[in-house]
Amino acid sequence: xxxxxxxxxxxxxxxxxxxxxxxxxxxxxxxxxxxxxxxxxxxxxxxxxxxxxxxxxxxxxxxxxxxxxxxxxxxxxxxxxxxxxxxxxxxxxxxxxxxxxxxxxxxxxxxxxxxxxxxxxxxxxxxxxxxxxxxxxxxxxxxxxxxxxxxxxxxxxxxxxxxxxxxxxxxxxxxxxxxxxxxxxxxxxxxxxxxxxxxxxxxxxxxxxxxxxxxxxxxxxxxxxxxxxxxxxxxxxxxxxxxxxxxxxxxxxxxxxxxxxxxxxxxxxxxxxxxxxxxxxxxxxxxxxxxxxxxxxxxxxxxxxxxxxxxxxxxxxxxxxxxxxxxxxxxxxxxxxxxxxxxxxxxxxxxxxxxxxx
Amino acid sequence: xxxxxxxxxxxxxxxxxxxxxxxxxxxxxxxxxxxxxxxxxxxxxxxxxxxxxxxxxxxxxxxxxxxxxxxxxxxxxxxxxxxxxxxxxxxxxxxxxxxxxxxxxxxxxxxxxxxxxxxxxxxxxxxxxxxxxxxxxxxxxxxxxxxxxxxxxxxxxxxxxxxxxxxxxxxxxxxxxxxxxxxxxxxxxxxxxxxxxxxxxxxxxxxxxxxxxxxxxxxxxxxxxxxxxxxxxxxxxxxxxxxxxxxxxxxxxxxxxxxxxxxxxxxxxxxxxxxxxxxxxxxxxxxxxxxxxxxxxxxxxxxxxxxxxxxxxxxxxxxxxxxxxxxxxxxxxxxxxxxxxxxxxxxxxxxxxxxxxxxxxxxxxxxxxxxxxxxxxxxxxxxxxxxxxxxxxxxxxxxxxxxxxxxxxxxxxxxxxxxxxxxxxxxxxxxxxxxxxxxxxxxxxxxxxxxxxxxxxxxxxxxxxxxxxxxxxxxxxxxxxxxxxxxxxxxxxxxxxxxxxxxxxxxxxxxxxxxxxxxxxxxxxxxxxxxxxxxxxxxxxxxxxxxxxxxxxxxxxxxxxxxxxxxxxxxxxxxxxxxxxxxxxxxxxxxxxxxxxxxxxxxxxxxxxxxxxxxxxxxxxxxxxxxxxxxxxxxxxxx
Numbered sequence: 001x002x003x004x005x006x007x008x009x010x011x012x013x014x015x016x017x018x019x020x021x022x023x024x025x026x027x028x029x030x031x032x033x034x035x036x037x038x039x040x041x042x043x044x045x046x047x048x049x050x051x052x053x054x055x056x057x058x059x060x061x062x063x064x065x066x067x068x069x070x071x072x073x074x075x076x077x078x079x080x081x082x083x084x085x086x087x088x089x090x091x092x093x094x095x096x097x098x099x100x101x102x103x104x105x106x107x108x109x110x111x112x113x114x115x116x117x118x119x120x121x122x123x124x125x126x127x128x129x130x131x132x133x134x135x136x137x138x139x140x141x142x143x144x145x146x147x148x149x150x151x152x153x154x155x156x157x158x159x160x161x162x163x164x165x166x167x168x169x170x171x172x173x174x175x176x177x178x179x180x181x182x183x184x185x186x187x188x189x190x191x192x193x194x195x196x197x198x199x200x201x202x203x204x205x206x207x208x209x210x211x212x213x214x215x216x217x218x219x220x221x222x223x224x225x226x227x228x229x230x231x232x233x234x235x236x237x238x239x240x241x242x243x244x245x246x247x248x249x250x251x252x253x254x255x256x257x258x259x260x261x262x263x264x265x266x267x268x269x270x271x272x273x274x275x276x277x278x279x280x281x282x283x284x285x286x287x288x289x290x291x292x293x294x295x296x297x298x299x300x301x302x303x304x305x306x307x308x309x310x311x312x313x314x315x316x317x318x319x320x321x322x323x324x325x326x327x328x329x330x331x332x333x334x335x336x337x338x339x340x341x342x343x344x345x346x347x348x349x350x351x352x353x354x355x356x357x358x
Numbered sequence: 359x360x361x362x363x364x365x366x367x368x369x370x371x372x373x374x375x376x377x378x379x380x381x382x383x384x385x386x387x388x389x390x391x392x393x394x395x396x397x398x399x400x401x402x403x404x405x406x407x408x409x410x411x412x413x414x415x416x417x418x419x420x421x422x423x424x425x426x427x428x429x430x431x432x433x434x435x436x437x438x439x440x441x442x443x444x445x446x447x448x449x450x451x452x453x454x455x456x457x458x459x460x461x462x463x464x465x466x467x468x469x470x471x472x473x474x475x476x477x478x479x480x481x482x483x484x485x486x487x488x489x490x491x492x493x494x495x496x497x498x499x500x501x502x503x504x505x506x507x508x509x510x511x512x513x514x515x516x517x518x519x520x521x522x523x524x525x526x527x528x529x530x531x532x533x534x535x536x537x538x539x540x541x542x543x544x545x546x547x548x549x550x551x552x553x554x555x556x557x558x559x560x561x562x563x564x565x566x567x568x569x570x571x572x573x574x575x576x577x578x579x580x581x582x583x584x585x586x587x588x589x590x591x592x593x594x595x596x597x598x599x600x601x602x603x604x605x606x607x608x609x610x611x612x613x614x615x616x617x618x619x620x621x622x623x624x625x626x627x628x629x630x631x632x633x634x635x636x637x638x639x640x641x642x643x644x645x646x647x648x649x650x651x652x653x654x655x656x657x658x659x660x661x662x663x664x665x666x667x668x669x670x671x672x673x674x675x676x677x678x679x680x681x682x683x684x685x686x687x688x689x690x691x692x693x694x695x696x697x698x699x700x701x702x703x704x705x706x707x708x709x710x711x712x713x714x715x716x717x718x719x720x721x722x723x724x725x726x727x728x729x730x731x732x733x734x735x736x737x738x739x740x741x742x743x744x745x746x747x748x749x750x751x752x753x754x755x756x757x758x759x760x761x762x763x764x765x766x767x768x769x770x771x772x773x774x775x776x777x778x779x780x781x782x783x784x785x786x787x788x789x790x791x792x793x794x795x796x797x798x799x800x801x802x803x804x805x806x807x808x809x810x811x812x813x814x815x816x817x818x819x820x821x822x823x824x825x826x827x828x829x830x831x832x833x834x835x836x837x838x839x840x841x842x843x844x845x846x847x848x849x850x851x852x853x854x855x856x857x858x859x860x861x862x863x864x865x866x867x868x869x870x871x872x873x874x875x876x877x878x879x880x881x882x883x884x885x886x887x888x889x890x891x892x893x894x895x896x897x898x899x900x901x902x903x904x905x906x907x908x909x910x911x912x913x914x915x916x917x918x919x920x921x922x923x924x925x926x927x928x929x930x931x932x933x934x935x936x937x938x939x940x941x942x943x944x945x946x947x948x949x950x951x952x953x954x955x956x957x958x959x960x961x962x963x964x965x966x967x968x969x970x971x972x973x974x975x976x977x978x979x980x981x982x983x984x985x986x987x988x989x990x991x992x993x994x995x996x997x
Contacts, residue, residue, distance in 0.1 A: 162452030170871045170929040175855075210859045269450055282929075284870055286863030287443040289452045338450050347451025 033307045034100050035315075037077060038127075038135030039069045041105035042248045045273045045337050046141035046159070046295070047071040049103065063099045064139070075333040076158060077139035077297065080318045084311075092310045102135050109247065126192070128152075132300035136312060141267065143293040153312065155297040155319055158330065160350040162289030163199030164268035165208075166256065166275055169282040173262060176211040180230035185244035186212060188252040188261035192245070196220070200265065202290040209263075212242070219243050249274040257281035267293065292346070328355035364471060368431070371474035375427055378482045379420040383498070397592060397631035398638065408586070419501035423481070429842065430477050436869055443866035492809065493835060496802070499809045513811065514637035517663040523563040530655040532566035534600075534625075535559060537607035542621060545611045551618045558622055561629035565600060567655040568632045571647065572639050573597040580656065583643040596635055599628050670804050670894045673966035678800075680962045682793055685955035689785035692942075692950040697781060699940045702740030703773055712769050729762040739770070785951065791847030792955045798843035799836035799883035800959070803890040806832050821896055833887035840883025845876045875927035882923070885916050886956060893964050902968045909964025913957040920953030921945060 040047040050070045062082035064074050084094045104127050112125055131138055131152060142148070144157060165187075167173075179186055189196050197220050204213055219226035219242040230241040237246070239260040246252045249266070253274035256264040264271050268289045275283050297319070299312045322329035330351055334343070343351065351358075407415070446453040485494045538558065546555050571580045573593050603624050611617055640647065640663070650657045709730060716726045810816035810832070819825050852868055853860055860868075889912035897905045924945050936943035942950070 160451055162454060164453075167867060169867075170932060207859065207861045208863055210861075211857050268452065272447070284443060284867055285447050285453075287439050287446055287866045288454045288862065289446075290454060292452050292454070334450075341448060341450050344446070344449040344451035344453045346454070346456060347449075349456070350451070 033305070033311065034098055035094065035308065035311050036100045036102050036134065036136045037064060037081070038102050038104045038130060038138040038140065039064060039074055039077075040071075040140045041103045042250050043071070043105075043140055043270060044249070044277070045071055045269060046073045047139055048074075063096055064101060067101050069101065072159060072333050072337040073139050073141055073295065073297065075336050076319070076323075076329055077137065079329055079332070080315055080322060083318045083322070084314060091314055092307065094311060094314075102130075104130060104135065104138075104140065105248065107134060112247075128298070131298060132302070135300075136308065137297060137299045137315060139297055141270065141295045142298055143267075144296050148298060152298045153301045153316070154299075155316060156323065156354070157294035157296050157350070158323070158333075159295040160347050161267045161269055161293050161295065163202060163266065163291040163293065164271070164285055164289035165203065165266075166264040166271055166283045166285050167262060168256070168259060169284050171259065171262065176215065179212065179215055179242055180240075182233040182240055183238060183260060185239035185255075185261050186242045187216070187263045187265055188239060188244050188246070188256055189265045190246060190249050190252055196243075196245075196265065199291055203265070206288075206290050208290075215242055253278055253281075257283075294350075323354060326355055326358055328358075330354060331358060364474075367471050368474045371431075371478035372424060372427060374475070374478045375423045375481060376420050378485075379423040380416065382485075382494070383416050383419045383501075397595060398634050414504075415501050418504045419498060422497045422501060426481055427478060430481065431474060434473060434477065436865065439862055439866045440869050440873075443863070443870060492806065496806050496809045496835075499812065500805055514640055514663055515633055518564075518568070518633045518637060518659070521659060521662045523560060523567060526563070526567065526655055526658060527653075530567065532563055534562040534566050534603060534607060537604070538562055538621075541607055541609060542611040545613050546618060549613075549615075549618065551615070551622070554618075554622050558625045561625040564629040565603070565625070565632050567659060568636045569596065569600050569628075571656055572632070572635050573600065577639070579649050580647050581639045581643040582648055583646070586642070589639065589642065592635055592638075596628075596631055599624075599631060603628050669967060669971040670807075670890070672970050673963050674800055674804055674890075676966045676970075677959050677963035678793070678797055681796075681955050681958035682789060684958040684962075685789045685792070686782075686785050688954035688958075689788050689951040690781055692947050693781045693785055694778075695940060696937070696947055697777065698740045699937045703770065703777070704739055708739075708766070708769055708773065711773075712765050715765055715769060725761065729765060787851045788951045789955050790851065791844045792952050794843035794847040795840040795879050795882060796843070796886055796956050796959055798839035799886040800890050800963070802836045802839050803832065803887035804894070806835065807891055807894060819895065821899065824892075829888055829891055832891060833884045836887035837880040837883035840879045840886065841876050843883075844879045845872075848872060848876070871929065872927075875923065878919075878923035878927045881919050882916060882956060885912065885919055886960070888912075889916070889960050890963065893967055897964070897967045897971070905964050905968050906961070909961050912964075913960040916956040916960060917949060917953045920956070921949045924948045924952070 039049075041049045047069065048071050049068055051068050062078035063085070064078040064081065069078075081094075081099060084091070085096060087093050107130060108125055108127055115125070127138075127140075128142075128148065128151075141159070141161075144154060148154065174181070174184075174186065187200075200216065200220060203209065204216065209216060223243065226242060232238065232240050239255050244255075244261065246255070249270055252261065252264060252266075253271070255261050256275060257278035257280075264275065264283075268285060272283075272285060275281050299315070301309050301312050303309050319329075328351075334351075442453075484490055543555065546552055546558075570576050573596055577593055603621075606617075606621060606624065611621065645664075647656060647660045650660055712729060713726055716729055807816055816828075819828075849868070852864075856864060889909070892912070893905060893909060896908075900908070928948070934944040
């Protein structure tokens with residue numbers, strides 16, 4: 001963490017030196033650098049596409065929201081970018097047409113479709129593969145992990161969440177010897193099994209799902225064998241077996257609310273928001289969540305492209321300034337996203353530790 | 359919150375309760391329960407108990423306090439968990455414990471630590487309130503009953519008063535009556551005290567027949583179990599009084615009014631004292647009189663007081679036993695019909711498993727191919743499969759035929775027995791929760807009535823003037839206990855289903871989804887309690903058929919309530935339509951499965967109330983009806 005901050009500081013100071021020590025940048029010069037911001041199409045309530053006509057989007061909105069994207073993480077990025085668009089005469093200038101918004105979900109879907117043509121196996125892609133290739137800054141609910149921090153530049157933690165699970169309020173959990181069902185899955189989630197393992201392990205460690213424990217662990221360790229033991233009934237990707245994943249939360253939430261999934265697993269805010277959007281879906285998240293994950297903004301800084309590196313450095317500088325004091329950007333993003341919904345004690349403490357007293 | 363400290367606080371709450379229970383129990387031992395009877399004045403409960411009984415009584419009494427404590431404390435824990443889950447649903451952010459929260463020994467100011475103490479204090483204060491005295495006295499009476507502490511004196515006294523002593527045969531010795539006849543009757547006859555003769559005769563006969571059993575040496579013979587100093591002392595006092603009466607009647611009575619009055623008052627008071635002391639001896643000796651010879655006065659008395667003993671408790675026990683069996687059978691039937699209609703075992707459903715079985719046995723592929731057909735000699739299926747008509751049942755020939763048929767029959771048999779087992783288990787568990795609810799409600803009503811009778815605060819009532827308020831107030835505790843019973847029963851099933859390991863989340867889910875169903879059982883407990891009280895109180899005044907009919911009416915009301923419970927307590931997602939070909943729908947099925955127990959219990963209870971009871975002078979005797987054939991005590995014929 002210290003090392004990371006040192007790098008950031010270096011980047012920021014480098015930016016400042018460039019801005020102050022060298023010649024002033026001519027605002028009218030031709031812009032060549034493009035800042036590609038990765039946002040998600042459907043990772044509500046953190047990063048998602050709504051509509052350019054959405055009531056949340058107003059003249060106060062920044063470049064991301066103006067394009068119809070919204071959410072907690074998007075709000076933060078958007079506000080920072082808005083600040084960056086103001087030319088204070090000493091920072092590297094940024095023009096609205098320099099900002100390119102990349103919908104990660106669409107890009108991933110295209111990539112997946114392409115890869116799927118070459119293999120019959122299920123193609124598993126990680127959105128972080130796009131960072132550096134098609135995206136410079138990733139504005140989505142990305143948990144801070146050791147691997148990600150090693151590879152990319154990372155902002156301070158911006159939100160705290162936990163892995164939990166939802167179950168339909170009146171559903172009866174299946175018996176442990178009938179888990180291979182053709183039309184129903186025990187657990188539904190989005191993404192890869194690897195990403196899920198830690199969260200599920202925490203849930204199992206807390207004593208949940210005792211009667212399915214062995215089967216879940218076997219399925220997590222060897223998903224291929226689990227699929228062979230309980231093959232899908234047909235070619236369509238209907239929920240079945242122990243672990244079932246889809247590409248979007250919309251899809252999983254819909255199946256969950258239809259009763260085709262017993263437990264909907266994921267980061268608690270995301271799964272709750274998606275389940276809530278299915279009218280009439282009566283679910284419960286239980287008394288507690290099971291892990292603590294912190295979301296941050298990740299970026300890929302290529303020092304070979306000095307101008308872009310400076311812009312990203314400037315992005316982090318503005319971000320740090322905006323969140324560290326009272327009237328924090330974190331609070332504004334929270335209110336814009338969650339309204340008057342109460343914060344859990346832990347999230348409250350997190351906010352307090354980031355910005356002090358409000 | 360630190361678990362160890364919390365456990366300590368819970369323990370402290372329990373100890374506080376134990377201290378209060380000890381204080382309360384001790385004060386109850388020093389009370390004088392039978393002060394209406396002169397001879398029993400100054401007789402404390404403690405003096406009629408052995409130390410062993412006192413200790414066991416305290417054990418049971420404190421146990422009941424602790425049970426209330428555990429029930430209330432765990433209810434608050436469950437409530438907290440459910441509200442926490444509800445809060446977590448609306449909160450944003452992680453909802454697990456904060457770092458260090460579980461091990462912080464300094465956060466003693468936390469409200470959670472105070473909860474057990476608060477509950478313990480609440481129980482103490484609530485039980486000492488006058489309004490809830492009946493609950494406390496029911497608990498104490500239950501503890502006394504369990505420990506064998508003598509109680510129920512008033513019932514025995516009532517029974518003794520009802521015995522027609524004048525009908526006893528002449529052979530029974532009656533010295534005082536004979537003395538009266540010889541020395542005093544004439545003095546009364548012709549005087550204006552003539553009308554007192556009958557009363558004096560009854561009193562003297564009472565003393566003649568009862569006193570020998572509780573005075574002198576015969577006392578040890580008839581009541582050998584418990585010998586307490588106090589009882590010997592009381593016997594000596596009674597003996598003195600009987601002697602006093604004897605001394606007056608020994609010689610011819612003077613024709614003085616004061617002498618006649620003296621005889622009258624003394625005879626009455628000695629008779630009352632004798633009855634009271636006899637009742638105490640009787641209870642003190644486990645409601646038994648030993649070494650009784652046939653056709654003596656004492657054997658007749660024994661028969662009379664045994665007859666009406668514990669009719670409602672016996673009916674409760676038998677009713678419960680039979681209703682469990684009947685309800686499981688009814689639930690099994692309803693489930694079975696439903697499963698057979700909704701998911702029948704058809705040849706098609708079995709085909710895959712037959713093939714799999716043959717493949718596991720590594721049979722030849724051509725044989726497996728043949729066995730894909732359903733051989734004609736296979737046992738009965740629930741329904742023909744839409745794909746396989748009669749023509750599909752192929753008469754197989756050759757060496758494969760037998761192996762094929764064996765595979766089909768084997769699989770069919772396994773599937774059928776698995777299904778039966780599963781349905782039976784489900785039926786049992788469904789009945790189990792309702793059984794607890796009904797049992798808690800009924801037994802608390804029976805005990806409550808018993809205690810009120812013992813307190814002399816449950817007067818007889820007429821069917822035209824039903825004491826609704828009294829019945830309703832008595833049915834409140836059973837209603838609450840019914841909710842507790844069904845919650846405990848369902849939770850036990852849930853606990854067993856989850857391999858005895860439930861997590862906080864599961865508990866929260868469980869109660870969130872079932873609270874409405876549980877709450878509706880308050881109504882059921884209320885109906886059961888009213889029915890039990892009504893039938894127990896009134897069956898003496900009604901003909902057998904009327905009692906049975908009333909039992910049936912109450913049973914129907916309970917069943918109707920269950921129908922409402924299903925409609926109101928079940929979430930909409932649970933409801934299903936009526937399957938084609940079945941005479942009943944989902945709501946009716948659930949009503950049968952869950953309501954059958956209460957339905958049968960109330961019917962059996964009313965039947966057993968009538969056939970196990972035989973009170974002299976009841977409507978059977980007075981109406982000249984034949985006594986029931988079953989369960990009638992042999993000796994009762996004499997009365």
